Amino acid sequence: MMFRYPLPSASRREKSPPPDPADLLAWYDLNRRRLPWRAEPGQAPDPYLVWVSEIMLQQTTVKAVGPYFASFLAAFPTVEALAAAPVEEVLRRWAGLGYYARARNLHACARAVTERCGGRFPDTEPGLRELPGIGPYTAAAIAAIAFDRPAAAVDGNVERVVTRLFALEAPLPAAKPAIRALAAGLVPSVRPGDFAQALMDLGATVCTPRAPACALCPWLAPCAARADGTQETFPRKAAKAVRPLRRGAAFWLVRGGAEVLLRRRPAKGLLGGMAEVPGTAWQAGFDLDAPPPATVPLEVRLRRLPGVVRHGFTHFELELAVYAGEVAADTPAPAGAWWQALGGLGQAGLPTVMRKIAAHAGG
Numbered sequence: 001m002m003f004r005y006p007l008p009s010a011s012r013r014e015k016s017p018p019p020d021p022a023d024l025l026a027w028y029d030l031n032r033r034r035l036p037w038r039a040e041p042g043q044a045p046d047p048y049l050v051w052v053s054e055i056m057l058q059q060t061t062v063k064a065v066g067p068y069f070a071s072f073l074a075a076f077p078t079v080e081a082l083a084a085a086p087v088e089e090v091l092r093r094w095a096g097l098g099y100y101a102r103a104r105n106l107h108a109c110a111r112a113v114t115e116r117c118g119g120r121f122p123d124t125e126p127g128l129r130e131l132p133g134i135g136p137y138t139a140a141a142i143a144a145i146a147f148d149r150p151a152a153a154v155d156g157n158v159e160r161v162v163t164r165l166f167a168l169e170a171p172l173p174a175a176k177p178a179i180r181a182l183a184a185g186l187v188p189s190v191r192p193g194d195f196a197q198a199l200m201d202l203g204a205t206v207c208t209p210r211a212p213a214c215a216l217c218p219w220l221a222p223c224a225a226r227a228d229g230t231q232e233t234f235p236r237k238a239a240k241a242v243r244p245l246r247r248g249a250a251f252w253l254v255r256g257g258a259e260v261l262l263r264r265r266p267a268k269g270l271l272g273g274m275a276e277v278p279g280t281a282w283q284a285g286f287d288l289d290a291p292p293p294a295t296v297p298l299e300v301r302l303r304r305l306p307g308v309v310r311h312g313f314t315h316f317e318l319e320l321a322v323y324a325g326e327v328a329a330d331t332p333a334p335a336g337a338w339w340q341a342l343g344g345l346g347q348a349g350l351p352t353v354m355r356k357i358a359a360h361a362g363g
Protein backbone atom coordinates (compact mmCIF):
# COMPACT_ATOMS: atom_id res chain seq x y z
CA MET A 1 0.00 0.00 0.00
CA MET A 2 1.31 3.49 -0.82
CA PHE A 3 0.99 6.19 1.81
CA ARG A 4 1.15 9.85 0.88
CA TYR A 5 1.67 12.57 3.42
CA PRO A 6 1.65 16.32 2.98
CA LEU A 7 5.21 17.62 3.36
CA PRO A 8 5.66 20.34 5.98
CA SER A 9 6.66 23.69 4.61
CA ALA A 10 10.13 25.10 5.30
CA SER A 11 8.70 27.59 7.78
CA ARG A 12 6.97 24.78 9.65
CA ARG A 13 10.23 22.82 9.75
CA GLU A 14 11.98 25.74 11.36
CA LYS A 15 9.28 25.75 14.00
CA SER A 16 9.36 21.96 14.48
CA PRO A 17 9.82 20.87 18.07
CA PRO A 18 13.03 18.97 18.89
CA PRO A 19 12.67 15.19 19.16
CA ASP A 20 11.16 14.41 22.57
CA PRO A 21 12.53 11.26 24.25
CA ALA A 22 9.19 10.83 26.06
CA ASP A 23 7.43 10.30 22.70
CA LEU A 24 9.88 7.55 21.79
CA LEU A 25 9.52 5.87 25.19
CA ALA A 26 5.72 5.92 24.90
CA TRP A 27 6.04 4.29 21.47
CA TYR A 28 8.47 1.70 22.90
CA ASP A 29 6.08 0.75 25.67
CA LEU A 30 3.58 -0.30 23.01
CA ASN A 31 5.89 -1.62 20.30
CA ARG A 32 9.03 -3.06 21.92
CA ARG A 33 10.50 -6.17 20.32
CA ARG A 34 10.57 -9.32 22.45
CA LEU A 35 14.12 -10.66 22.20
CA PRO A 36 15.59 -13.66 24.04
CA TRP A 37 18.24 -11.54 25.73
CA ARG A 38 15.93 -8.67 26.64
CA ALA A 39 14.29 -8.33 30.06
CA GLU A 40 10.50 -8.12 30.16
CA PRO A 41 9.01 -4.90 31.60
CA GLY A 42 9.51 -4.88 35.37
CA GLN A 43 12.33 -7.47 35.22
CA ALA A 44 15.96 -6.61 35.93
CA PRO A 45 18.17 -7.15 32.86
CA ASP A 46 20.87 -9.85 33.09
CA PRO A 47 24.22 -8.19 32.22
CA TYR A 48 25.61 -11.54 31.00
CA LEU A 49 22.80 -11.95 28.43
CA VAL A 50 23.08 -8.29 27.39
CA TRP A 51 26.85 -8.62 26.89
CA VAL A 52 26.71 -11.90 24.91
CA SER A 53 23.93 -10.55 22.67
CA GLU A 54 25.71 -7.26 22.02
CA ILE A 55 28.90 -9.07 20.98
CA MET A 56 26.95 -11.47 18.75
CA LEU A 57 24.96 -8.65 17.15
CA GLN A 58 28.09 -6.81 15.97
CA GLN A 59 28.07 -7.21 12.16
CA THR A 60 25.24 -9.77 12.43
CA THR A 61 21.44 -9.48 12.22
CA VAL A 62 19.00 -10.26 15.04
CA LYS A 63 17.51 -13.06 12.91
CA ALA A 64 20.88 -14.72 12.32
CA VAL A 65 21.92 -14.40 15.96
CA GLY A 66 18.76 -16.05 17.44
CA PRO A 67 19.69 -19.76 17.11
CA TYR A 68 23.35 -19.13 17.97
CA PHE A 69 22.37 -17.26 21.11
CA ALA A 70 20.13 -20.11 22.30
CA SER A 71 22.78 -22.76 21.69
CA PHE A 72 25.54 -20.60 23.22
CA LEU A 73 23.52 -19.96 26.37
CA ALA A 74 22.66 -23.66 26.66
CA ALA A 75 26.40 -24.48 26.56
CA PHE A 76 27.58 -21.54 28.69
CA PRO A 77 24.70 -20.44 30.94
CA THR A 78 26.84 -18.14 33.12
CA VAL A 79 29.94 -16.01 32.76
CA GLU A 80 31.74 -18.50 35.04
CA ALA A 81 30.81 -21.42 32.75
CA LEU A 82 32.10 -19.50 29.74
CA ALA A 83 35.34 -18.60 31.51
CA ALA A 84 35.92 -22.24 32.49
CA ALA A 85 35.37 -23.61 28.95
CA PRO A 86 38.31 -24.27 26.57
CA VAL A 87 38.58 -21.54 23.92
CA GLU A 88 38.33 -24.21 21.17
CA GLU A 89 34.84 -25.11 22.46
CA VAL A 90 33.82 -21.43 22.40
CA LEU A 91 35.10 -21.10 18.81
CA ARG A 92 33.23 -24.28 17.83
CA ARG A 93 29.95 -22.87 19.17
CA TRP A 94 30.67 -19.61 17.33
CA ALA A 95 31.45 -21.26 13.98
CA GLY A 96 29.31 -19.74 11.21
CA LEU A 97 28.79 -16.36 12.94
CA GLY A 98 32.00 -14.93 11.45
CA TYR A 99 34.39 -12.30 12.85
CA TYR A 100 35.98 -14.90 15.10
CA ALA A 101 38.09 -12.42 17.06
CA ARG A 102 34.79 -11.66 18.80
CA ALA A 103 34.61 -15.22 20.17
CA ARG A 104 38.20 -15.17 21.39
CA ASN A 105 37.62 -11.80 23.05
CA LEU A 106 34.36 -13.05 24.56
CA HIS A 107 36.27 -15.87 26.21
CA ALA A 108 39.06 -13.56 27.40
CA CYS A 109 36.47 -11.11 28.73
CA ALA A 110 34.62 -13.86 30.64
CA ARG A 111 37.92 -14.79 32.29
CA ALA A 112 38.64 -11.14 33.16
CA VAL A 113 35.16 -10.65 34.68
CA THR A 114 35.52 -13.85 36.69
CA GLU A 115 39.10 -13.30 37.85
CA ARG A 116 39.24 -9.51 38.22
CA CYS A 117 35.65 -8.53 38.99
CA GLY A 118 34.33 -11.48 41.04
CA GLY A 119 31.97 -12.53 38.24
CA ARG A 120 30.13 -9.18 38.12
CA PHE A 121 30.30 -6.88 35.12
CA PRO A 122 31.41 -3.29 35.80
CA ASP A 123 28.35 -0.99 35.65
CA THR A 124 29.93 2.06 33.98
CA GLU A 125 31.20 2.77 30.46
CA PRO A 126 34.83 3.38 31.59
CA GLY A 127 34.81 0.19 33.68
CA LEU A 128 33.41 -1.87 30.80
CA ARG A 129 35.93 -0.37 28.35
CA GLU A 130 38.75 -1.96 30.33
CA LEU A 131 37.54 -5.46 29.45
CA PRO A 132 38.77 -7.35 26.34
CA GLY A 133 36.61 -6.92 23.22
CA ILE A 134 34.43 -4.11 24.64
CA GLY A 135 34.74 -0.96 22.53
CA PRO A 136 32.91 2.36 22.86
CA TYR A 137 29.64 1.14 21.31
CA THR A 138 29.42 -2.09 23.32
CA ALA A 139 30.36 -0.34 26.58
CA ALA A 140 27.62 2.25 26.00
CA ALA A 141 25.06 -0.42 25.07
CA ILE A 142 25.78 -2.58 28.13
CA ALA A 143 25.94 0.44 30.48
CA ALA A 144 22.59 1.68 29.19
CA ILE A 145 20.69 -1.60 28.78
CA ALA A 146 22.04 -3.61 31.71
CA PHE A 147 22.62 -0.77 34.21
CA ASP A 148 20.28 2.03 33.06
CA ARG A 149 23.14 4.49 32.61
CA PRO A 150 22.56 7.57 30.38
CA ALA A 151 24.90 6.36 27.61
CA ALA A 152 24.47 6.87 23.84
CA ALA A 153 24.83 3.47 22.12
CA VAL A 154 25.11 4.29 18.42
CA ASP A 155 24.84 1.30 16.08
CA GLY A 156 23.89 1.30 12.40
CA ASN A 157 20.17 1.57 13.18
CA VAL A 158 20.73 4.54 15.44
CA GLU A 159 23.01 6.22 12.88
CA ARG A 160 20.21 6.00 10.34
CA VAL A 161 17.56 7.46 12.67
CA VAL A 162 19.79 10.31 13.85
CA THR A 163 21.02 11.34 10.40
CA ARG A 164 17.42 11.42 9.19
CA LEU A 165 16.09 13.28 12.22
CA PHE A 166 18.67 16.04 11.74
CA ALA A 167 19.13 15.66 7.94
CA LEU A 168 22.85 15.39 8.56
CA GLU A 169 24.64 15.99 5.26
CA ALA A 170 28.13 14.84 6.32
CA PRO A 171 28.83 11.37 4.89
CA LEU A 172 29.74 8.26 6.88
CA PRO A 173 32.18 7.28 8.24
CA ALA A 174 33.50 10.82 8.84
CA ALA A 175 30.11 11.81 10.31
CA LYS A 176 30.32 9.32 13.20
CA PRO A 177 31.52 11.80 15.88
CA ALA A 178 28.77 14.26 14.89
CA ILE A 179 26.17 11.47 15.03
CA ARG A 180 27.39 10.39 18.46
CA ALA A 181 27.15 13.96 19.73
CA LEU A 182 23.61 14.36 18.37
CA ALA A 183 22.58 10.98 19.81
CA ALA A 184 24.09 11.86 23.21
CA GLY A 185 22.01 15.03 23.23
CA LEU A 186 18.83 12.96 22.93
CA VAL A 187 19.47 10.57 25.85
CA PRO A 188 17.10 11.33 28.75
CA SER A 189 17.97 11.03 32.43
CA VAL A 190 14.78 9.00 32.96
CA ARG A 191 14.79 5.39 31.62
CA PRO A 192 17.98 5.76 29.56
CA GLY A 193 18.24 1.97 29.18
CA ASP A 194 14.76 1.72 27.65
CA PHE A 195 15.56 4.76 25.51
CA ALA A 196 18.65 3.04 24.05
CA GLN A 197 16.60 -0.03 23.18
CA ALA A 198 13.74 2.08 21.86
CA LEU A 199 16.08 3.87 19.46
CA MET A 200 17.46 0.54 18.24
CA ASP A 201 13.93 -0.82 17.78
CA LEU A 202 12.79 2.30 15.93
CA GLY A 203 15.67 1.91 13.47
CA ALA A 204 15.09 -1.82 13.07
CA THR A 205 11.31 -1.80 12.62
CA VAL A 206 10.12 1.68 11.49
CA CYS A 207 13.03 3.81 10.30
CA THR A 208 14.25 1.04 7.99
CA PRO A 209 16.88 1.57 5.28
CA ARG A 210 14.27 1.41 2.51
CA ALA A 211 10.68 2.66 2.70
CA PRO A 212 10.70 3.83 6.34
CA ALA A 213 7.19 3.72 7.85
CA CYS A 214 7.17 7.41 8.80
CA ALA A 215 3.42 7.36 9.44
CA LEU A 216 4.07 5.08 12.41
CA CYS A 217 7.03 7.06 13.74
CA PRO A 218 6.76 8.85 17.09
CA TRP A 219 9.22 11.43 15.78
CA LEU A 220 7.47 12.20 12.51
CA ALA A 221 6.90 15.86 13.43
CA PRO A 222 10.49 16.80 14.32
CA CYS A 223 12.14 14.72 11.54
CA ALA A 224 14.02 17.08 9.19
CA ALA A 225 14.61 14.51 6.43
CA ARG A 226 10.96 13.50 6.44
CA ALA A 227 9.99 17.16 6.18
CA ASP A 228 12.10 17.38 3.02
CA GLY A 229 10.93 14.00 1.68
CA THR A 230 14.58 12.92 1.52
CA GLN A 231 14.56 10.36 4.34
CA GLU A 232 15.65 7.42 2.19
CA THR A 233 18.80 9.26 1.10
CA PHE A 234 20.18 9.28 4.66
CA PRO A 235 22.67 8.42 5.98
CA ARG A 236 24.95 9.90 3.33
CA LYS A 237 27.87 7.59 2.59
CA ALA A 238 31.33 8.17 1.16
CA ALA A 239 32.07 6.12 -1.99
CA LYS A 240 33.24 2.63 -1.05
CA ALA A 241 36.75 1.56 -1.90
CA VAL A 242 36.89 -1.55 -4.11
CA ARG A 243 37.98 -4.53 -2.02
CA PRO A 244 41.16 -6.17 -3.32
CA LEU A 245 41.09 -9.75 -4.62
CA ARG A 246 43.23 -12.50 -3.11
CA ARG A 247 43.53 -16.04 -4.39
CA GLY A 248 44.81 -19.37 -3.15
CA ALA A 249 44.33 -23.13 -3.17
CA ALA A 250 42.68 -25.50 -0.68
CA PHE A 251 43.45 -29.22 -0.39
CA TRP A 252 40.53 -31.56 0.26
CA LEU A 253 42.44 -34.66 1.38
CA VAL A 254 40.34 -37.72 2.20
CA ARG A 255 41.56 -40.82 4.05
CA GLY A 256 39.93 -44.16 3.33
CA GLY A 257 36.85 -42.46 1.90
CA ALA A 258 35.64 -41.57 5.41
CA GLU A 259 37.78 -38.79 6.91
CA VAL A 260 39.16 -35.44 5.78
CA LEU A 261 42.36 -33.71 6.89
CA LEU A 262 41.87 -30.57 9.00
CA ARG A 263 44.26 -28.38 10.93
CA ARG A 264 44.02 -25.35 13.20
CA ARG A 265 44.89 -21.85 12.06
CA PRO A 266 47.35 -19.78 14.10
CA ALA A 267 45.72 -18.24 17.18
CA LYS A 268 46.33 -14.65 15.98
CA GLY A 269 45.09 -13.10 12.76
CA LEU A 270 42.23 -13.80 10.34
CA LEU A 271 40.04 -16.74 11.49
CA GLY A 272 42.56 -17.16 14.33
CA GLY A 273 42.33 -20.49 16.16
CA MET A 274 39.62 -21.87 13.82
CA ALA A 275 39.71 -25.29 12.18
CA GLU A 276 40.54 -25.21 8.47
CA VAL A 277 41.06 -27.30 5.37
CA PRO A 278 44.82 -27.18 4.59
CA GLY A 279 45.77 -24.78 1.82
CA THR A 280 48.17 -22.15 0.56
CA ALA A 281 48.49 -18.58 1.77
CA TRP A 282 45.93 -16.20 0.21
CA GLN A 283 47.75 -13.70 -2.01
CA ALA A 284 47.05 -11.13 -4.69
CA GLY A 285 49.41 -12.70 -7.23
CA PHE A 286 48.30 -16.34 -6.87
CA ASP A 287 47.54 -18.01 -10.24
CA LEU A 288 44.49 -20.28 -9.99
CA ASP A 289 45.38 -22.00 -13.28
CA ALA A 290 49.03 -22.80 -12.46
CA PRO A 291 50.08 -26.41 -11.62
CA PRO A 292 49.15 -27.58 -8.09
CA PRO A 293 51.19 -25.72 -5.45
CA ALA A 294 53.96 -27.62 -3.66
CA THR A 295 52.60 -26.90 -0.17
CA VAL A 296 50.39 -30.03 0.06
CA PRO A 297 50.94 -31.57 3.51
CA LEU A 298 50.86 -35.23 2.27
CA GLU A 299 52.26 -37.35 -0.59
CA VAL A 300 49.16 -37.59 -2.73
CA ARG A 301 47.95 -37.29 -6.33
CA LEU A 302 45.74 -34.27 -6.67
CA ARG A 303 43.00 -33.41 -9.11
CA ARG A 304 41.68 -29.90 -9.53
CA LEU A 305 37.93 -29.67 -8.98
CA PRO A 306 36.05 -27.56 -11.53
CA GLY A 307 35.08 -24.01 -10.57
CA VAL A 308 36.27 -21.82 -7.71
CA VAL A 309 35.08 -21.10 -4.17
CA ARG A 310 34.36 -17.40 -3.57
CA HIS A 311 34.10 -15.67 -0.20
CA GLY A 312 33.96 -12.03 0.89
CA PHE A 313 35.91 -10.87 3.96
CA THR A 314 35.67 -7.35 5.32
CA HIS A 315 38.87 -6.18 3.67
CA PHE A 316 39.22 -8.46 0.64
CA GLU A 317 37.50 -10.86 -1.70
CA LEU A 318 38.82 -14.42 -1.89
CA GLU A 319 38.86 -16.96 -4.71
CA LEU A 320 40.07 -20.48 -4.05
CA ALA A 321 40.95 -23.37 -6.34
CA VAL A 322 40.12 -26.68 -4.64
CA TYR A 323 42.31 -29.75 -5.16
CA ALA A 324 41.09 -33.19 -4.04
CA GLY A 325 43.17 -36.25 -3.20
CA GLU A 326 42.67 -39.68 -1.57
CA VAL A 327 45.12 -41.49 0.70
CA ALA A 328 45.09 -44.97 2.28
CA ALA A 329 43.15 -45.59 5.49
CA ASP A 330 46.34 -46.04 7.58
CA THR A 331 47.96 -42.71 6.56
CA PRO A 332 48.95 -40.75 9.69
CA ALA A 333 48.03 -37.05 9.96
CA PRO A 334 50.94 -34.63 9.58
CA ALA A 335 52.01 -32.65 12.67
CA GLY A 336 49.39 -30.14 13.78
CA ALA A 337 46.59 -31.73 11.73
CA TRP A 338 43.98 -34.42 12.37
CA TRP A 339 41.60 -36.65 10.48
CA GLN A 340 38.00 -35.55 10.94
CA ALA A 341 35.19 -38.03 10.19
CA LEU A 342 33.22 -36.74 7.19
CA GLY A 343 30.03 -37.66 9.07
CA GLY A 344 31.11 -35.39 11.94
CA LEU A 345 32.18 -32.39 9.88
CA GLY A 346 29.29 -30.33 11.28
CA GLN A 347 30.82 -30.57 14.77
CA ALA A 348 34.31 -29.48 13.66
CA GLY A 349 33.49 -25.77 14.06
CA LEU A 350 34.47 -24.82 10.51
CA PRO A 351 34.12 -21.13 9.60
CA THR A 352 31.91 -20.26 6.63
CA VAL A 353 34.67 -20.12 4.00
CA MET A 354 35.78 -23.65 5.00
CA ARG A 355 32.20 -24.89 4.88
CA LYS A 356 32.03 -23.56 1.33
CA ILE A 357 35.14 -25.57 0.44
CA ALA A 358 33.60 -28.69 1.98
CA ALA A 359 30.37 -28.16 0.05
CA HIS A 360 32.33 -27.59 -3.17
CA ALA A 361 34.21 -30.85 -2.62
CA GLY A 362 30.96 -32.67 -1.80
CA GLY A 363 31.96 -33.25 1.85
Ligand code: SF4
Pocket residue numbers: 161164165206207208212213214217218219220221223224225226231
Ligand atom coordinates in the same frame (compact mmCIF):
# COMPACT_ATOMS: atom_id res chain seq x y z
S1 SF4 B 1 9.98 10.25 10.42
FE1 SF4 B 1 10.63 8.61 9.07
S2 SF4 B 1 12.72 9.09 8.50
FE2 SF4 B 1 12.23 10.36 10.28
S3 SF4 B 1 12.96 9.17 12.05
FE3 SF4 B 1 10.81 8.64 11.75
S4 SF4 B 1 10.80 6.83 10.42
FE4 SF4 B 1 12.83 7.79 10.32
